[in-house]
Amino acid sequence: MLKTTITGSLPKPSWLAQPEKLWAPWASDDPAQLQEAKHDAVRLAILDQEQAGIDIVTDGEQSRQHFVHGILEKIEGIDFEKKTRIGIRDDRYDADCPTVVSALKRSGSIHGDEVKFARAQTDRDLKFTMPGPMTIVDTLADEYYGDRPKMAMAFAEILNEEAKELVAAGVDALQFDEPAFNVYLDAVPTWGVEALNRAVDGLDCTTAVHICYGYGIEANLQWKATLGDVWDQYAAILPALAGSDIEQVSLEFAGSRVPMEVIKLLDGKKDVLVGAIDVTTLTAESPEEVAAVIRNAMEYTSPERIFPCTNCGMVPLPREVSQGKLRALGAGAALVRAEL
Ligand code: ZN
Numbered sequence: 001m002l003k004t005t006i007t008g009s010l011p012k013p014s015w016l017a018q019p020e021k022l023w024a025p026w027a028s029d030d031p032a033q034l035q036e037a038k039h040d041a042v043r044l045a046i047l048d049q050e051q052a053g054i055d056i057v058t059d060g061e062q063s064r065q066h067f068v069h070g071i072l073e074k075i076e077g078i079d080f081e082k083k084t085r086i087g088i089r090d091d092r093y094d095a096d097c098p099t100v101v102s103a104l105k106r107s108g109s110i111h112g113d114e115v116k117f118a119r120a121q122t123d124r125d126l127k128f129t130m131p132g133p134m135t136i137v138d139t140l141a142d143e144y145y146g147d148r149p150k151m152a153m154a155f156a157e158i159l160n161e162e163a164k165e166l167v168a169a170g171v172d173a174l175q176f177d178e179p180a181f182n183v184y185l186d187a188v189p190t191w192g193v194e195a196l197n198r199a200v201d202g203l204d205c206t207t208a209v210h211i212c213y214g215y216g217i218e219a220n221l222q223w224k225a226t227l228g229d230v231w232d233q234y235a236a237i238l239p240a241l242a243g244s245d246i247e248q249v250s251l252e253f254a255g256s257r258v259p260m261e262v263i264k265l266l267d268g269k270k271d272v273l274v275g276a277i278d279v280t281t282l283t284a285e286s287p288e289e290v291a292a293v294i295r296n297a298m299e300y301t302s303p304e305r306i307f308p309c310t311n312c313g314m315v316p317l318p319r320e321v322s323q324g325k326l327r328a329l330g331a332g333a334a335l336v337r338a339e340l
Contacts, residue, residue, distance in 0.1 A: 001303050001340065002294065003055040004333045005273060007210055007250060008129035008175065009067060009313030010048070010060035011322050016041045020316055022217065023066050038063045039117060046122050048323055053330025056125040056173060056307070059118040067177055067313060068131040068139040069098070071111070075158060077104040077144070084141035090183045093219040099141040100151065106158040112165050119170035128166055130159055132176035132209060133195035134184065149191035156198035163203055173206035175250065181211045182233045189240035197245045208273065209241065210250035212312040216280030224256075231257045238265035247271060252311035254278040254285065254293055263300040272301055275311035276332060277325045282317070284324030290332020303340060308333040 011019060016037045018024040028034045045060025064070025072078050083096040115128055131139070133152040145151035163174050176199055181188050200207040213231070214220035227233075234251060241249055248271040253260060255278035263272055276293035277285055294308050308329060314322040 002306055002308055002333045002337050003125075004053065004308045004329055005056035005127060005173075006049065006054060006058060006326070006329070007212070007273075007275075007310045007313050008058050008061050008127075008177065009315035010045045010058075010062070011315055011317055011319045012062055013037075013041050013044065013319065016062065017065070020318060022215070022316060023069075026065070042114075042118055043121055046118065048326055050122065050124065052323070052326035053334060054124075054326060056127050057122055058127050058129060059114060061129065061313065061315065063114045067129070067315075068136055071130055071162075072098060072136070072140070074106075074108070074110045075104055076107050077102045078140070082141075086141050088138055089180060089214075089223075092183070092223050095139065097139055097141050100144045102144055104151070104154045104158060106161050109165055110162050112169055115166045115169040115171055125172040126170065127173040127175055127208075128171045129175045129177055129210070130162070132178035132180075133159065133199060134187065134192045135178050135180040138180040138184075148187075149195070152191055152195040153198060156195040159199040160201055160203075163199065167203055167205045171205060173208060173248075174200070174203060175208035175210055175248075176200075176246075177210045179210075179212050179214055181209075181237055182213060185233060185236040188237040192237075193240050193244045200245055206248060207246050208248035208250055208271075209244075209246045210273070210312075211237070212250070212252045212275070213256060215312055215316050217316060221280065227257070229257060230259060234258055234262040235265060238262055242267045242269050248273055248307065250309055251275055253297070254290075254311050255281065256311065260296050261300055263297060266301070268301060268305065271305050271307055272297065273307045273309040276308050277310040277329050279310060279312045279314050279317065279325075282321050284321060285328040285332070287328050287331035287335055290328050291335040294333060294336045298336075303336075
């Protein structure tokens with residue numbers, strides 16, 4: 001009960017990539033050296049989680065440069081040389097995005113080796129994260145499909161093929177990251193959930209979706225400042241997710257203005273990964289603060305449904321801050337567990 005997990009990413013060591021930076025360049029361009037550094041970083045990421053008492057661990061996303069573009073590098077139909085500057089997340093910020101130029105195709109395994117390596121490093125449950133179809137579509141320029149739902153379904157099929165391979169390689173949980181769900185509210189009940197259902201079709205593992213208000217970067221902080229006293233995005237989309245095939249929903253609560261009662265919209269049908277760690281602050285929460293968020297969530301769903309988690313990825317944070325937050329998460333959950 002109250003098994004802890006993290007959203008996915010952790011900071012990268014400076015010998016792997018430039019710290020505290022999104023899309024950080026790798027420290028080495030020698031392939032063998034880079035591979036060795038990634039492996040060492042994964043071992044440390046898992047060790048940090050184990051020592052902090054995190055029950056369901058990830059590889060810390062140490063092997064990818066960015067949570068969306070990591071997977072795209074191995075999909076046919078995307079031209080990485082052809083970068084187009086587009087406004088993403090409804091023009092919240094501009095990014096130089098690769099361009100879809102022909103039909104999308106998964107030509108081979110994408111994350112298989114990463115999962116096999118991570119699986120061999122831990123006996124704990126292993127979660128692996130991939131971007132969800134809507135978020136992928138929103139982080140790419142398109143010169144081929146001309147239709148977002150159609151392109152999302154093409155990605156959903158690719159994600160599903162990949163996910164089946166990763167389950168066979170030993171992942172216990174697969175999570176699709178869909179920050180775009182919080183932006184395109186009207187599209188979630190229609191093609192957003194449809195694409196997500198396609199991505200998890202027939203998967204023999206726990207399935208999750210993560211929906212958040214983003215990293216603590218400047219563009220997100222400015223966006224959050226415009227959202228008013230009550231952030232009601234989740235209230236608009238959770239009813240659709242309650243009826244989806246996804247088993248777990250990862251939501252942000254710590255330090256946010258999301259009312260905890262939105263959990264009720266999942267109708268007791270889904271597990272809730274309760275964000276109890278704020279990724280926009282540079283100080284670690286106390287275990288008692290984490291415990292308070294968990295206790296609050298327990299007013300709206302049963303403890304069996306609650307998985308204490310981080311609000312979002314911690315990749316942009318200083319390493320020691322992230323380590324402190326991991327320890328607070330593990331200790332805070334342990335406090336509440338002891339009370340039950
Ligand atoms: Zn997030």
